[in-house]
Amino acid sequence: MGSWARPFTVAVPDADIELLRKKLELATFPDELQGAGWDYGAPLADIKRLTTYWKDSFDWRKSEKAINELPQFTTDIEVDGFGSLNIHFVHQKSKVENAIPLLFVHGWPGHFLEVRKLLPILTSESPDHPSFHVVAPSLPGFGFSEAPNKPGFGGFQYAEVVNKLMLSLGYDEYVYQGGDLGHVVGVYATNAYGNKHIKAWHTNMPFYRAPTLFSNPLLFLEMLTTPFNTRMQEQFAAAKRFRTKGMGYFVLQATKPQTLGYSLADSPVGLLAWIYEKLHKAVDKYPWTENEVLEWISVYWFSRAGPAAPQHMYYGLTHGNEHDLFEGTRWTSTPLGVGFFPGEPVRLPKSWVHMIGKVLFESEHDAGGHFAAFEQPARLAGDLQKMFGKGGPVYGIVPGKDGYV
Amino acid sequence: MAADKAGAEQPFTISIPQAELDLLRQKLVLIRFPDEIEGAGWDYGVPLEDTRRLIAHWKDAFDWRAAEADINLLPMFTRDIAIEGFGTLNIHYIHKRSEIAKAIPLLFVHGWPGHFLEVRKLLPLLTAGSPDHPSFHVVAVSLPGFGFSETPKKPGFAGRQYAELVNKLMLSLGYDEYVYQGGDWGHAVGAHLATHFGHRNLKAWHSNMPLSDKPKLFSHPIAFIRNLFPHDKTTREGLQVTAEFLSKGCGYMTEQKTKPQTLGYSLADSPVGLLAWIYEKLVTWTDSYPWTDDEVLEWVSIYWFSRAGPAASIRIYYEMMGGGSKDRLSGTKWTSIPLGLSYFPREHWRLPKSWGATLGKVVMRSQHDKGGHFAAFEQPEALADDVRKMFAKGGPAYGVVAGKDGYA
Numbered sequence: 001m002g003s004w005a006r007p008f009t010v011a012v013p014d015a016d017i018e019l020l021r022k023k024l025e026l027a028t029f030p031d032e033l034q035g036a037g038w039d040y041g042a043p044l045a046d047i048k049r050l051t052t053y054w055k056d057s058f059d060w061r062k063s064e065k066a067i068n069e070l071p072q073f074t075t076d077i078e079v080d081g082f083g084s085l086n087i088h089f090v091h092q093k094s095k096v097e098n099a100i101p102l103l104f105v106h107g108w109p110g111h112f113l114e115v116r117k118l119l120p121i122l123t124s125e126s127p128d129h130p131s132f133h134v135v136a137p138s139l140p141g142f143g144f145s146e147a148p149n150k151p152g153f154g155g156f157q158y159a160e161v162v163n164k165l166m167l168s169l170g171y172d173e174y175v176y177q178g179g180d181l182g183h184v185v186g187v188y189a190t191n192a193y194g195n196k197h198i199k200a201w202h203t204n205m206p207f208y209r210a211p212t213l214f215s216n217p218l219l220f221l222e223m224l225t226t227p228f229n230t231r232m233q234e235q236f237a238a239a240k241r242f243r244t245k246g247m248g249y250f251v252l253q254a255t256k257p258q259t260l261g262y263s264l265a266d267s268p269v270g271l272l273a274w275i276y277e278k279l280h281k282a283v284d285k286y287p288w289t290e291n292e293v294l295e296w297i298s299v300y301w302f303s304r305a306g307p308a309a310p311q312h313m314y315y316g317l318t319h320g321n322e323h324d325l326f327e328g329t330r331w332t333s334t335p336l337g338v339g340f341f342p343g344e345p346v347r348l349p350k351s352w353v354h355m356i357g358k359v360l361f362e363s364e365h366d367a368g369g370h371f372a373a374f375e376q377p378a379r380l381a382g383d384l385q386k387m388f389g390k391g392g393p394v395y396g397i398v399p400g401k402d403g404y405v
Numbered sequence: 406m407a408a409d410k411a412g413a414e415q416p417f418t419i420s421i422p423q424a425e426l427d428l429l430r431q432k433l434v435l436i437r438f439p440d441e442i443e444g445a446g447w448d449y450g451v452p453l454e455d456t457r458r459l460i461a462h463w464k465d466a467f468d469w470r471a472a473e474a475d476i477n478l479l480p481m482f483t484r485d486i487a488i489e490g491f492g493t494l495n496i497h498y499i500h501k502r503s504e505i506a507k508a509i510p511l512l513f514v515h516g517w518p519g520h521f522l523e524v525r526k527l528l529p530l531l532t533a534g535s536p537d538h539p540s541f542h543v544v545a546v547s548l549p550g551f552g553f554s555e556t557p558k559k560p561g562f563a564g565r566q567y568a569e570l571v572n573k574l575m576l577s578l579g580y581d582e583y584v585y586q587g588g589d590w591g592h593a594v595g596a597h598l599a600t601h602f603g604h605r606n607l608k609a610w611h612s613n614m615p616l617s618d619k620p621k622l623f624s625h626p627i628a629f630i631r632n633l634f635p636h637d638k639t640t641r642e643g644l645q646v647t648a649e650f651l652s653k654g655c656g657y658m659t660e661q662k663t664k665p666q667t668l669g670y671s672l673a674d675s676p677v678g679l680l681a682w683i684y685e686k687l688v689t690w691t692d693s694y695p696w697t698d699d700e701v702l703e704w705v706s707i708y709w710f711s712r713a714g715p716a717a718s719i720r721i722y723y724e725m726m727g728g729g730s731k732d733r734l735s736g737t738k739w740t741s742i743p744l745g746l747s748y749f750p751r752e753h754w755r756l757p758k759s760w761g762a763t764l765g766k767v768v769m770r771s772q773h774d775k776g777g778h779f780a781a782f783e784q785p786e787a788l789a790d791d792v793r794k795m796f797a798k799g800g801p802a803y804g805v806v807a808g809k810d811g812y813a
Contacts, residue, residue, distance in 0.1 A: 019435065019437065022435055023432075023435055023437075026428065026431055026432055026435070027674055028428070028432075028673050028674045028714075029670070029673060029674070030666070030669040030670060030672070030673040030714050030715075030716030030717065031556070031713065031714060031716070031717060032666060033557070033558065033559060033560050033720070034558050034559050034560075035559070035560065036560065036666065039560070039728065040560075040664065040665050040666035040667075040720070040723060041664035041665060041666030041667030041668065041669070042666060042667050042670070043666070044666070047670055147440065148442075149440070149442055149443050150442065150443050150444075151442055151443070151444065151445070151448065244663075244729045244730055245663050245728060245729050245730075246663070247659060247663070248656070248659040248660030248661075248662075248663045248664050248668075249660065249664075251655060251656040251659040251660070252656030252657065252659065252660050253656070254656070255652075255653050255654070255655075255656040256449060256450035256656050256657070256685065257449050257450065258439070258441065258442075258445065258449035258450030258451060258452075258453075258681075259449075259450030259451050259681050259682060259685045260450065260656075261439040261450070262438070262439060262451070262456060262675070262677045262678050262680070262681035262682075263671035263672070263675050263677075263678025263679075263681070263682070264439075264671070264678075265437050265438060265439040266436055266437050266438070266675040266676075266677045266678055267670070267671050267674040267675035267678055269670050269671075269674045270670050270671030270672075270674055270675055270678055271671075272670070273666075273667050273670035273671070274667060274668075274670075274671070277664065277667045305440065306437075306439050306440060307439075308439030308440070309439070309440065312442070312449065315449060320448070320653060321652055321653055322652070322653075
């Protein structure tokens with residue numbers, strides 16, 4: 001299952017920091033069309049400003065020191081057919097002994113630090129809300145985890161890694177929170193380990209395949225009546241906009257991640273633009289500071305497997321765009337909570353969440369976007385506290401660990 | 406200057422400043438390579454082994470100055486062309502005249518990731534004089550944003566503008582009537598050109614990438630009916646290839662037609678990023694063309710050293726495809742000027758031949774058993790042969806240009 005976890009600190013070699021600086025000195029920028037704004041992608045002024053900051057002002061060592069205040073570890077996880085992967089994770093225990101074990105899984109272009117602002121809230125002790133022991137891994141190929149080096153690493157493999165991680169920490173029964181690819185992994189994980197190990201889960205990006213006549217007849221019929229349903233029309237229009245204008249990265253990463261990877265591994269400016277475009281577009285008016293952006297990008301730049309690795313996850317999940325993200329999964333009865341955030345660009349009609357799992361909790365927020373844990377940690381943590389708290393729909397779902405003293 | 410006038414022609418030679426070569430070298434020395442999945446081959450994109458080898462060659466062996474000197478043997482020029490609403494653009498082109506005075510003026514237009522040098526191997530063939538086939542005066546333009554042409558500064562430079570620009574170029578050279586050959590974006594520009602300037606200036610055109618919509622009942626009844634019947638094996642296989650391209654080979658296109666600026670930062674800053682981006686197409690879109698490292702690096706260097714930079718060229722996808730919302734032939738219509746189509750087996754758009762009828766009045770179809778997307782570069786003799794046949798005495802488009810039938 002796994003060897004003992006070892007404490008881990010981020011320690012980027014000086015040579016790597018120096019190489020980054022040298023590359024930034026040589027940065028070559030493209031031109032830009034007049035009045036382009038964000039229409040063609042990340043604006044030149046933004047990228048130039050951020051590059052200059054990265055080169056002259058951003059202090060990686062300072063960030064590194066602060067990141068290392070988080071309790072981080074690595075452990076070897078054996079994955080059937082793929083050998084052993086060394087997995088990096090944050091593990092913050094609550095002072096409450098019977099706190100609920102919670103697995104938090106990031107997505108792309110996210111990373112383990114998305115859990116940072118949640119930690120003090122979720123692990124806090126109170127008679128008024130439950131407390132959690134929180135585990136936040138770096139997915140294989142992200143952050144400081146190894147990347148799979150054999151082909152065919154798909155949804156069930158990612159699920160296997162994170163489940164085995166929890167089991168290796170003695171958390172035989174636990175709950176789960178994820179968005180973006182963290183949500184996708186959650187679907188696979190509940191399919192494979194739902195009810196047995198994963199007792200309940202929460203998503204802030206409720207997404208699944210469209211209903212068909214045979215899979216979900218009622219939802220399918222509802223979809224057919226769309227012309228008469230303005231609310232559904234609005235939701236479809238937003239989804240359509242994202243599909244026509246925002247899917248370039250998805251198709252590319254699901255088909256040719258290696259070709260793209262040469263750029264992202266070699267060019268800090270290229271990597272910056274690739275990720276920053278998402279950081280800007282997918283949030284709900286989040287006031288990014290330069291420091292926050294560059295710290296985020298630097299985690300990708302200095303990652304263990306390099307910046308080309310994470311994008312392979314799209315290929316792995318879709319088998320090179322041969323099928324959708326959810327191949328081989330179906331509805332499960334594992335209790336599910338859903339947080340709807342207004343700025344989430346991947347939106348589907350709300351009624352469709354019932355195709356994913358047994359929805360026992362729904363929460364409609366008035367602020368926050370795709371990176372909910374980072375943008376609106378109190379709101380996201382609030383969902384979990386309500387869902388798992390006394391009087392909540394899945395209170396006490398982990399036997400013996402209700403989160404209270 | 407008046408909107409309908411072009412500026413004076415200037416002879417042009419490429420002379421990349423030494424500082425540019427030095428900067429490239431500095432970047433090549435600092436290249437950071439990614440890892441690769443075991444046994445990846447071409448499954449995820451360009452193999453690491455290829456990229457490492459090509460970068461080493463670019464850094465230590467490829468001689469840009471020698472390549473530059475060789476390219477400069479071609480008759481190249483620039484001139485300012487005014488485009489309504491876009492000011493003037495300084496446009497780079499090759500102009501090679503035949504010795505035959507009555508040679509047919511032919512405009513050759515490249516695509517992406519192609520460039521003006523795709524015409525190189527065709528030049529001696531097309532400009533050759535003979536009693537047995539027609540001869541051509543050849544103009545090969547660098548589209549705006551490619552090669553050594555300027556790039557538009559404002560949004561909205563699309564089909565109509567490309568047509569206007571290349572047409573004005575031909576007019577400025579004294580070619581009031583001319584014919585055309587293109588593939589990739591050259592095919593789409595040809596369709597726009599036929600729509601706006603067909604008959605008046607453009608008298609016939611030829612494409613080696615016959616991409617079109619499928620026939621509709623009322624506009625092309627015969628082709629529509631033909632398309633209803635089960636296709637033969639070759640056609641079915643072709644459709645399979647096209648479907649495969651659309652699901653697995655279109656990532657670059659989806660990104661370029663929606664977020665070219667975001668991608669452009671990588672292509673402008675990273676030589677290995679640009680190399681991989683283009684090389685992937687050079688290999689996967691050709692019919693086992695035996696690329697030498699020098700050929701690849703010369704090709705990629707044209708992009709790296711291009712006047713507007715490599716990020717400018719990909720904007721053509723966004724502009725022509727409406728930021729993802731329309732297809733590249735939007736705004737074109739069927740015309741009756743003669744159209745010749747060449748089908749090469751490794752072209753990734755392999756649509757039923759009956760669909761070609763929606764593009765124009767097809768007077769010639771030519772099927773080949775060798776060659777891919779970059780036909781002019783891979784199979785210059787075969788392509789030149791098709792063009793000659795189309796305009797030859799007895800051919801379906803003989804004498805379309807008044808007083809210039811291509812013979813002595």
